Amino acid sequence: MSQTAPGMSPAVGSRPERKPYGWLVFLALGGLVALSGPAVAAVSPFLDALLWSGLQGAATLAVLFGIRRYRLGRLRSWRLIGLGIVTAWLANTVGWSLGWIWLKSQTLLTVYQVGTLVGYALLLTALILMSARVGASRWTGLLDSGIITVGVAMPFWTFVIDPAIDLGVHSGSDLTYALITPFVDLIVMGMVARLLFDSGRPPWLLLLAASFAAIFVADGAYLLDQAAGSAQTSAVATIGWLAWSVLIGAAALHPSVARSAELRAVPTADRSRVTLFLALALISPLVSSLGRPFVDTESQPHDDMAIMAWTVVLAVLLVLRLNTVARLAETRAADLDRHADQLTLQTRQLSAALHTQEMLQRSLAHRAFHDPLTGLANRTLLGEALQQALSAPAVAGEPAPETPPALLLLDLDGFKDVNDTLGHPIGDDLLTQVAHRLRALCEPGLTLARLGGDEFALLLPATSAQVAVELAHTIVERLRAPYRLGEHEIYLTTSVGVLAETEISTPAEALRDADLALYAAKAAGKNQITLFTPELRSARLEHSRLIAGLRQALAREELAVRYQPVVELDSGRIVAVETLLRWQPGDSRPIPPDVFIPLAEESGLIVPIGTWVLERACADAARWHARHGLSVTVNISGRQLRDPGFAETVLAALERHRLPARALVLEITESMLLATTPAETERVIGVLQGLRAHGVRIALDDFGTGYSSLAYLRILPVDIVKIDRSFTTAPSAADHAQARAFTKAIVELSASLRLGTIVEGVETREQAVVLHQVGCTLAQGYLFSPPATARQIDNLLETTPWENVA
Numbered sequence: 001m002s003q004t005a006p007g008m009s010p011a012v013g014s015r016p017e018r019k020p021y022g023w024l025v026f027l028a029l030g031g032l033v034a035l036s037g038p039a040v041a042a043v044s045p046f047l048d049a050l051l052w053s054g055l056q057g058a059a060t061l062a063v064l065f066g067i068r069r070y071r072l073g074r075l076r077s078w079r080l081i082g083l084g085i086v087t088a089w090l091a092n093t094v095g096w097s098l099g100w101i102w103l104k105s106q107t108l109l110t111v112y113q114v115g116t117l118v119g120y121a122l123l124l125t126a127l128i129l130m131s132a133r134v135g136a137s138r139w140t141g142l143l144d145s146g147i148i149t150v151g152v153a154m155p156f157w158t159f160v161i162d163p164a165i166d167l168g169v170h171s172g173s174d175l176t177y178a179l180i181t182p183f184v185d186l187i188v189m190g191m192v193a194r195l196l197f198d199s200g201r202p203p204w205l206l207l208l209a210a211s212f213a214a215i216f217v218a219d220g221a222y223l224l225d226q227a228a229g230s231a232q233t234s235a236v237a238t239i240g241w242l243a244w245s246v247l248i249g250a251a252a253l254h255p256s257v258a259r260s261a262e263l264r265a266v267p268t269a270d271r272s273r274v275t276l277f278l279a280l281a282l283i284s285p286l287v288s289s290l291g292r293p294f295v296d297t298e299s300q301p302h303d304d305m306a307i308m309a310w311t312v313v314l315a316v317l318l319v320l321r322l323n324t325v326a327r328l329a330e331t332r333a334a335d336l337d338r339h340a341d342q343l344t345l346q347t348r349q350l351s352a353a354l355h356t357q358e359m360l361q362r363s364l365a366h367r368a369f370h371d372p373l374t375g376l377a378n379r380t381l382l383g384e385a386l387q388q389a390l391s392a393p394a395v396a397g398e399p400a401p402e403t404p405p406a407l408l409l410l411d412l413d414g415f416k417d418v419n420d421t422l423g424h425p426i427g428d429d430l431l432t433q434v435a436h437r438l439r440a441l442c443e444p445g446l447t448l449a450r451l452g453g454d455e456f457a458l459l460l461p462a463t464s465a466q467v468a469v470e471l472a473h474t475i476v477e478r479l480r481a482p483y484r485l486g487e488h489e490i491y492l493t494t495s496v497g498v499l500a501e502t503e504i505s506t507p508a509e510a511l512r513d514a515d516l517a518l519y520a521a522k523a524a525g526k527n528q529i530t531l532f533t534p535e536l537r538s539a540r541l542e543h544s545r546l547i548a549g550l551r552q553a554l555a556r557e558e559l560a561v562r563y564q565p566v567v568e569l570d571s572g573r574i575v576a577v578e579t580l581l582r583w584q585p586g587d588s589r590p591i592p593p594d595v596f597i598p599l600a601e602e603s604g605l606i607v608p609i610g611t612w613v614l615e616r617a618c619a620d621a622a623r624w625h626a627r628h629g630l631s632v633t634v635n636i637s638g639r640q641l642r643d644p645g646f647a648e649t650v651l652a653a654l655e656r657h658r659l660p661a662r663a664l665v666l667e668i669t670e671s672m673l674l675a676t677t678p679a680e681t682e683r684v685i686g687v688l689q690g691l692r693a694h695g696v697r698i699a700l701d702d703f704g705t706g707y708s709s710l711a712y713l714r715i716l717p718v719d720i721v722k723i724d725r726s727f728t729t730a731p732s733a734a735d736h737a738q739a740r741a742f743t744k745a746i747v748e749l750s751a752s753l754r755l756g757t758i759v760e761g762v763e764t765r766e767q768a769v770v771l772h773q774v775g776c777t778l779a780q781g782y783l784f785s786p787p788a789t790a791r792q793i794d795n796l797l798e799t800t801p802w803e804n805v806a
């Protein structure tokens with residue numbers, strides 16, 4: 001609301017815009033009074049004095065009013081003008097009108113003269129201050145003033161001063177005072193002209209300039225009057241002096257004066273300055289020399305000299321001024337250079353910034369599509385590559401290629417344990433090495449990706465199943481070589497799911513099918529390669545269905561145990577029974593343990609189920625042990641052994657059913673220890689040792705299969721070795737002989753290690769005889785009994801039917 005427009009003085013801006021014409025009225029009335037000056041002077045010196053001090057008084061009031069009205073008091077120049085005009089008025093009124101005209105006091109006349117000079121000097125100072133504010137520099141402003149002054153002075157000299165001196169010489173009048181003032185006026189005029197030239201000529205400044213011009217004219221006329229020895233002051237001088245004060249008053253009243261604080265150099269086209277200077281430099285000497293004969297009645301040699309001197313001064317000033325221009329040009333050129341340098345610097349910085357941004361963008365894009373650890377493609381990029389591979393023919397408008405792309409999914413077996421036991425940095429190192437080996441196997445055009453964790457993928461464009469599986473074998477082989485990680489040496493196997501020669505429509509579908517193949521590979525015992533078949537999809541479905549059913553099995557009482565007798569070949573007596581789990585879902589046929597036990601392990605359900613088996617076995621065995629000294633063996637899966645509460649569960653079951661620890665045998669397989677890391681194996685061995693300390697015995701199941709290493713027999717806390725039934729039921733005669741030799745060796749080794757042996761899968765009497773001959777003492781198999789119910793075992797114990805079996 002009260003906002004002031006920029007550049008507008010508050011005094012003016014806050015009022016409604018109304019152009020005051022007071023200055024014009026003052027100028028017109030004052031001008032009329034000034035014009036009447038000579039006439040009034042002729043009537044009476046007293047009236048003349050009254051007019052002088054009256055008009056000057058009015059002008060003084062006008063100036064003071066203007067200063068107040070337009071708030072010029074804050075400007076030093078206007079304060080000086082005000083002071084100057086007040087001084088001049090006081091000098092005039094007190095010194096001249098009162099002191100001289102009325103009182104005829106010589107002292108007061110001097111006061112008048114001094115006062116007038118002081119007033120004039122104050123105005124001059126004000127002008128210098130204004131001039132200093134306008135212009136490129138004080139020096140150039142001064143030079144410009146000088147050039148104008150000298151340029152004007154030359155004809156002034158020729159047409160006014162020189163004739164006046166000549167006249168004065170003749171009339172004998174003293175011109176000293178009269179001669180000085182025009183020169184001062186000249187300098188002032190030069191300054192005012194320069195000021196006008198550089199400032200954009202605001203009206204108030206024009207009026208001020210006019211006031212100085214009036215004085216200049218008046219002083220010039222007065223000089224001529226004096227030179228002519230005239231006692232009367234000429235009308236021109238009188239009007240000029242009176243006009244001086246009127247014009248100053250008008251300048252102070254003019255509305256434009258409100259912006260005198262903003263008096264600044266306006267850029268004037270240097271061409272007009274050059275024109276002015278050129279005019280002064282050429283025309284002044286020319287006019288002075290050519291016009292002199294008309295005004296100068298008596299030419300003297302010093303007159304030519306004077307014009308020459310003026311010309312020289314003008315030339316010197318012009319040269320100096322030229323120098324400032326040259327210097328200005330130099331500094332501007334330097335400025336431009338610096339500017340250009342800055343620009344180059346900025347350009348360089350800008351391009352550096354752009355480069356950085358580009359790098360950043362590239363690295364961000366790389367990050368979005370790559371695995372930060374290995375630098376391989378990530379799942380997103382693989383998805384895109386798959387999409388491209390799947391849709392490539394459609395895009396190119398060509399017929400679909402015969403062979404669709406192949407996808408290999410890799411999973412490092414047991415990587416999680418490396419991570420858990422050796423720490424993540426070593427795990428990361430291992431992954432990096434794996435990535436390195438994989439990359440070395442990849443030809444260009446293949447997409448190798450890490451999908452997260454220890455899962456890798458390889459996309460092969462248009463590849464047959466045979467080639468894909470061959471590559472999978474190469475990969476498994478290459479990844480099997482030991483890894484050196486600090487002081488550790490690690491062996492890894494890999495499971496691979498291969499998807500090839502299969503119609504796929506989306507990347508998600510491809511990944512899911514390859515994943516099914518990978519899952520099948522892992523389920524098949526890891527370190528495997530499985531090619532995807534559509535059956536895997538239904539198998540997977542069945543798999544999920546089974547796990548869901550198993551989850552309910554305990555609560556629905558669908559689980560049961562059977563016991564298979566372990567018979568002493570010498571006596572035909574049952575010395576132990578092996579507990580074997582059965583699952584009969586309510587709505588379907590029985591599910592074989594070979595099918596549901598792995599599912600129970602995978603889902604973790606084996607822990608509660610295993611506890612239940614243990615409880616049942618201990619409950620039944622307590623009775624058999626009490627009556628017949630029987631032991632009971634229970635199969636324990638790796639998952640159960642790694643469960644922290646396992647030992648407690650076992651001891652609690654023994655305690656609850658009052659079964660001595662010696663009557664319990666836990667069957668474990670070596671493969672389940674192999675699947676874990678050395679540290680985990682050590683921990684499990686500790687658990688087994690703890691149980692053995694209580695008297696529980698440990699049997700090593702399925703001995704002779706898988707990774708069987710005799711060395712394990714030394715490090716594992718084992719009491720009994722169960723020789724796998726593949727040794728018992730060798731298909732051909734040659735195999736038979738070899739199997740027999742092996743069995744013999746195992747039995748002898750076990751004996752030397754003070755381990756008991758049980759042979760499994762004995763189906764015929766012949767087998768039993770042969771096994772007995774090679775030293776087997778205990779046997780188990782359909783020959784004696786299939787897994788039986790507890791009630792059936794009770795019956796068998798009463799009858800003891802195998803007295804002369806071997």
Ligand code: C2E
Pocket residue numbers: 564579580581582592593594597610613634635636637667701702725760761762763780781782783786787
């Ligand atoms: P396993 O521990 O090797 O059990 C012996 C398997 O051989 C049993 O199969 C048994 O029925 C079978 N068998 C016994 N005598 C003969 C024979 O003369 N000829 C042939 N061909 N087979 C015979 P089953 O009951 O199907 O058990 C399969 C596997 O399931 C077991 O192999 C064992 O590893 C696992 N299992 C069974 N019950 C449990 C359990 O309660 N817990 C755990 N963790 N695993 C169990």
Ligand code: CA
Pocket residue numbers: 578635667701
């Ligand atoms: Ca077993």
Ligand code: CA
Pocket residue numbers: 701702722724760
């Ligand atoms: Ca077995």
